Amino acid sequence: MKYQHKLIALAIAASFSCGAAFAMTKAEYKVADERIEMDYKSAKKACGSMKANAKDICMAEAKGTEKVAKAENEAQYKPSAKHSYKVNEVKADAAYKTAKEKCDDLAGNAKDVCVKDAKAVHVKAKADAKVTKVSNETSMAKSDKVA
Numbered sequence: 001m002k003y004q005h006k007l008i009a010l011a012i013a014a015s016f017s018c019g020a021a022f023a024m025t026k027a028e029y030k031v032a033d034e035r036i037e038m039d040y041k042s043a044k045k046a047c048g049s050m051k052a053n054a055k056d057i058c059m060a061e062a063k064g065t066e067k068v069a070k071a072e073n074e075a076q077y078k079p080s081a082k083h084s085y086k087v088n089e090v091k092a093d094a095a096y097k098t099a100k101e102k103c104d105d106l107a108g109n110a111k112d113v114c115v116k117d118a119k120a121v122h123v124k125a126k127a128d129a130k131v132t133k134v135s136n137e138t139s140m141a142k143s144d145k146v147a
Contacts, residue, residue: 029077036073040066053104060101064094081136088129096122 024032040062047058071090075083099118106114 023079024076026077029073032073032076033070036066036069039069053101056104057098057101060094060098064098068094081133084136085129085133088132089126092122092125092129095125 043062043065044059047055047062050058067090068087071083071087075087096118099121100115103111103114103118
């Protein structure tokens with residue numbers, strides 16, 4: 001469980017550090033989008049040989065990675081506070097869905113605790129994303145007043 005918390009915290013921290021990236025051209029955007037699709041298909045194919053919940057976890061990770069990559073691609077193509085927020089929100093959702101799938105391997109009280117922990121981390125990550133969005137909007141408004 002501690003590993004999941006650290007992984008989610010690391011993903012959120014990394015997303016905040018990428019906020020000042022330069023915008024990409026439409027051609028770069030399309031190429032990146034095609035690469036994301038190919039990566040997803042490859043990951044999905046790799047999940048095909050797995051069984052039971054391991055396959056479900058693999059698929060959740062593949063779908064989550066695809067959604068995060070698409071959101072990041074969009075944020076790089078059209079940088080804005082809205083897109084940065086969307087990236088953070090998608091990361092939180094993807095991590096939550098994967099964590100929930102991992103909880104399915106457990107039973108009884110351990111499963112209940114796992115699901116509650118996953119939900120708590122998800123709620124915190126979404127709240128952090130909103131705080132960051134408001135913070136970015138506030139700092140942009142202040143810089144507009146100064147300029």
